[in-house]
Amino acid sequence: xxxxxxxxxxxxxxxxxxxxxxxxxxxxxxxxxxxxxxxxxxxxxxxxxxxxxxxxxxxxxxxxxxxxxxxxxxxxxxxxxxxxxxxxxxxxxxxxxxxxxxxxxxxxxxxxxxxxxxxxxxxxxxxxxxxxxxxxxxxxxxxxxxxxxxxxxxxxxxxxxxxxxxxxxxxxxxxxxxxxxxxxxxxxxxxxxxxxxxxxxxxxxxxxxxxxxxxxxxxxxxxxxxxxxxxxxxxxxxxxxxxxxxxxxxxxxxxxxxxxxxxxxxxxxxxxxxxxxxxxxxxxxxxxxxxxxxxxxxxxxxxxxxxxxxxxxxxxxxxxxxxxxxxxxxxxxxxxxxxxxxxxxxxxxxxxxxxxxxxxxxxxxxxxx
Numbered sequence: 001x002x003x004x005x006x007x008x009x010x011x012x013x014x015x016x017x018x019x020x021x022x023x024x025x026x027x028x029x030x031x032x033x034x035x036x037x038x039x040x041x042x043x044x045x046x047x048x049x050x051x052x053x054x055x056x057x058x059x060x061x062x063x064x065x066x067x068x069x070x071x072x073x074x075x076x077x078x079x080x081x082x083x084x085x086x087x088x089x090x091x092x093x094x095x096x097x098x099x100x101x102x103x104x105x106x107x108x109x110x111x112x113x114x115x116x117x118x119x120x121x122x123x124x125x126x127x128x129x130x131x132x133x134x135x136x137x138x139x140x141x142x143x144x145x146x147x148x149x150x151x152x153x154x155x156x157x158x159x160x161x162x163x164x165x166x167x168x169x170x171x172x173x174x175x176x177x178x179x180x181x182x183x184x185x186x187x188x189x190x191x192x193x194x195x196x197x198x199x200x201x202x203x204x205x206x207x208x209x210x211x212x213x214x215x216x217x218x219x220x221x222x223x224x225x226x227x228x229x230x231x232x233x234x235x236x237x238x239x240x241x242x243x244x245x246x247x248x249x250x251x252x253x254x255x256x257x258x259x260x261x262x263x264x265x266x267x268x269x270x271x272x273x274x275x276x277x278x279x280x281x282x283x284x285x286x287x288x289x290x291x292x293x294x295x296x297x298x299x300x301x302x303x304x305x306x307x308x309x310x311x312x313x314x315x316x317x318x319x320x321x322x323x324x325x326x327x328x329x330x331x332x333x334x335x336x337x338x339x340x341x342x343x344x345x346x347x348x349x350x351x352x353x354x355x356x357x358x359x360x361x362x363x364x365x366x367x368x369x
Contacts, residue, residue, distance in 0.1 A: 004029040006044075008037045009055035011135040012128070012216060014114060015072050015107070016055040018208030022076065025199060025241035026086045035136045041068070072208075073103060073339075076201045087273040088201045093351050094280050094358075099200045100343045101294065101364065104336055106205030109298040113177045114212045116165040117220040119156045124217045129153040131216065164301075164327035172323045176297050177213075177220065181228040183293060187286035188230040191278075192237075194287065197246055198276035199238070207238040245269045246276060283358060295363025296321055302337045302367060309334045337367060344368045 005023070007030050009016030016032075023030045033040045037056050038048045046066045049056055053070040059078075061067045069075050080089055090096050118128050129149035133140060140148075160166065165173060184206075193199045194206070213220040214235045224232050245267040270276050278284075300318045308316035308329040317326035347355060356365055 003060070004031045006030070006058035007032040007055050008040050008058070010034060010132070012132050012212065013054035014111060014208035014210075014212050015053075016208075017211040018204045019055050019057065019072055019075065021207055021238055021241070022079075022088060022201070022204045024239075025204075025244065026079070026083060026088070027242055028079065028083055072205075073100075073107065073201070076204075085271040085273070086269070088199060088204065090195055090200060090277045091274055092277065092280055093347050094355050095195055095200075095277060097343050097347060097351075097355060098291070098359070099195060099202045101340055102194060102202035102290070103200075103205040104340060105294045105298050106202060106209060108333060108336055109294075109301070110180065110206065110209040110213075112163050112165065112173060113180070113220065114209050114217070115156075115163050116160070116170070116173045117177075117213065118217050119153070119160055120165055120170060121219050124219050125153050125157060127218055128156075128216075162328045164325055166326075169323070169325055172297075172320060172325065175321070176293070178223065178227060179293055180290075181224055181231055183286070183290050184231040184234070185228040187284070187290060188234055190284055190286060192234075194290075196277040198244070198270045199241060203238065207235060210235045211239075243269070280354065288358065288362070291359045291364055292362045295359070295366070299363045299366055301325065301327075302333060302340075305329055305333045306337050340367060341369070 005028065007016070007019065007023070009020075009032065011017075011034060020030070020032060037052050037054065041048045041056070041058075044058075044066075046058060046068065049068040049070050051070075055070070055072075057069050057075060058066050059069060069078070076088065080087060090099055118124050129152050130145060132152055133145050133148045187194070191197070193203050195202070210224075210231065214224045214232050215221065247267050268275060278287075297320050300320050304316045304318035304325075308314075309331060314329055315326065316329055317324055319325070344352065344355070352368075356368065359365060
């Protein structure tokens with residue numbers, strides 16, 4: 001493919017930020033249009049997807065016609081077919097599965113942090129309703145900005161219960177976010193990315209949500225700056241990895257001599273897809289602890305949601321970390337659970353056993369039948 005991929009999104013969309021960072025890292029040409037997706041697509045005579053989600057990315061099909069894609073996890077796997085260098089999927093089947101599970105956690109659970117903090121607290125909601133409008137149209141007049149901002153805020157605040165955010169679960173969400181930051185801080189002391197010296201798709205999933213938590217919303221931003229400076233710095237670095245190589249360091253800028261920095265022949269830009277990943281036999285405990293958090297908070301949601309969907313219940317509740325969690329049933333998260341199971345069932349018997357040995361006892365094993 002030679003034409004830039006058309007991306008339609010919003011600055012305040014974590015999934016838009018996820019994909020833009022990934023495209024930059026993989027050096028895939030793209031153009032991005034901010035603002036109203038349907039309107040921007042109509043200018044190009046492109047039929048919008050149903051439903052319209054952020055980001056919407058436009059590709060060419062085999063006949064050269066425009067086709068819209070919106071689900072970031074399948075899009076990333078589709079890009080793997082189109083572009084071979086700088087893969088974000090670990091070649092090890094075991095790491096590939098763990099990466100898939102962690103990416104799903106990022107997309108479906110850590111987004112609860114983002115939505116909760118953005119709309120549960122007045123300061124954050126006041127910030128969001130202005131910024132989201134301005135990111136659509138920077139030169140909008142104040143009266144219109146306030147009018148549209150109030151409409152957005154009312155709609156989103158009324159949807160808090162849909163993702164499980166309420167007075168009863170606020171403490172649980174806050175505690176999980178703080179644990180997650182502590183786990184990130186610990187892991188980033190040893191590795192620059194989740195699965196080694198190069199980013200995986202789960203890194204970009206986590207990054208997308210953190211762009212909002214660290215850089216957009218006041219309450220979680222303040223928490224992050226106090227609790228995990230490594231995570232804050234990681235988010236800044238993740239924004240553009242287009243020239244990432246394996247010979248980085250403090251270097252002479254800080255008065256430290258580097259034997260690697262002056263020899264460009266030694267720079268490895270991770271075009272070799274087998275290079276830079278963790279050894280399955282040497283998984284750090286810091287990564288296992290992150291999966292313990294996945295098993296503690298996200299897996300109970302997946303199980304309860306699937307059972308509710310099967311029984312035709314519109315709302316479900318379960319116990320998470322000793323607290324009651326209640327929210328609306330989501331058919332999409334039933335698909336997420338089934339996709340995780342599909343990924344696991346593609347593993348060989350030996351790889352399944354190794355995977356279960358790694359994350360057994362975390363709670364994640366409860367969905368891997």
